[in-house]
Amino acid sequence: LLELTVVRKLYGRPLETLLATFGASLLLMQAVRSAFGAQNVEVANPDWMSGGITVLAGLVLPFNRIAILLFGSFVLLLVWVLLSRTRLGLWVRAVTQNRQRAAGLGVAAPRIDLLAFALGSGIAGLGGCALSQIGNVGPELGQGFIVDSFMVVVLGGVGQLAGTITAAAGLGLANKALEPVAGAVLAKIVVLVFIILFIQRRPQGLFALRGRAADD
Template sequence: MTSTTFLLGQLFNGLSYCSILLLIALGLAITFGLMGVINMAHGELMMLGSYAAYVLQNYFAKQLAAQYFGWYFVLALPLAFVVSGLAGLLLERSLIRRLYGRPLETLLATWGVSLILQQLMRQIFGANNVDVRSPGWLMGRWHVAAGLELPHLRLFIIAFTSTCLFLMYALLFRTALGLRIRAVTQNRDMSACLGVPTRKVDAYTFALGSGLAGFAGCILSLMGSVGPNSGQNYIVDAFMVVVLGGVGKLAGAIAGSFVIGQTNVLFESFSTATMGKVMVFTLVILFLQWKPSGVFPSKVRSLD
């Protein structure tokens, strides 16, 4: 293996890890970053997306002929978006709308919700982890050169995350709903005085962020087994990305995931996975001591 292919492989691994992190954090960048809701149940909303994929996979395996099995994942993505989005909508309508501007109460309440969701999944699917099988078209590898093989799954994740990001930008900056979302996050009262139905916009925005969590959960179900505790594994990463990048800006989440992803892969290449993670955490903490509001500081909605 030449050093060039090694370097390219490293870059690709880093990029692929970045896009996973970004996908995890994208929904949180909306609900926490734009809306200021410290949503501890974000990981569980992802878990719902994973279980949605699991349920659909089982349905396809049981009810349909084998040649259609590969298609289940194409349907699992929108299903996961809808399931998590509706769960988020319900959460916003019933609980979070009463807690805007009170981050500590939101934190406690959503933590409670996360416990409820975990137990609910335990009741329905059992405490053991379940597996979601990759469809055939995501299992191959692309041989670029000797020593450089790019798994289809990882290429797919990079493409999917990019698409999500592009659509998010288009929605926020090119549509009337996006303009309303940005207006409400900047100045709720003035938006209302201009006829923006702020409560509806809140609900849609939160549902959108939750739906993105569903996407992330659906994709992550292909990378490891799914269990009631799955959500817990991702929540720290998600918050770390958003906080490092700077709360309130989509560009912050991109920068955050890029920095964390690349350094993590770099550190892992000359130490162990655990040590790599420890070093990344330490660096993030040190960086935040130096710049507490992250890479892209913004003064969108105060969080104090």
């Protein structure tokens, strides 16, 4: 419904799309808060996700975070297979690279837009399920990751799965490496300054688009 009524009218205008979807997320959070209340709900972890692996003195890898990492890798693999090995993925890539030409060849671009939006929403839902294992569930679940998500997209490059993976892993490792030395807030600032300096040199990110899509 959101794609049909709001997002579809904003294709080709990324800034307006970003603002519209962010505003829609605020409305949805308020609707959930009004319907179910603002109090967070705790989700109990299974017994096999309790505890962790002691790597070094003072360094423990919790089982629940390892499970989330494996689950995210599995979902990522499924997305890669879908985009690179199926007809739907071919259509999505065609519409992304050259919308007019894909439509001229018989691809139903509006339908592909709807399916791609639904796929992204489903992946976001799976991400919410994963986050429920390391925090309480509430209307604002995941809101703290919005800025990090924007930084990953900017650094990795829009529409680049490999760039997203590389940027997410790099930013996560950089934050955790800097936190013991500089603190959580200063570490985030240092990473943000690095991204600003980096995109001044490479505006399209780590993995830039190639071909007609880049020319457009």
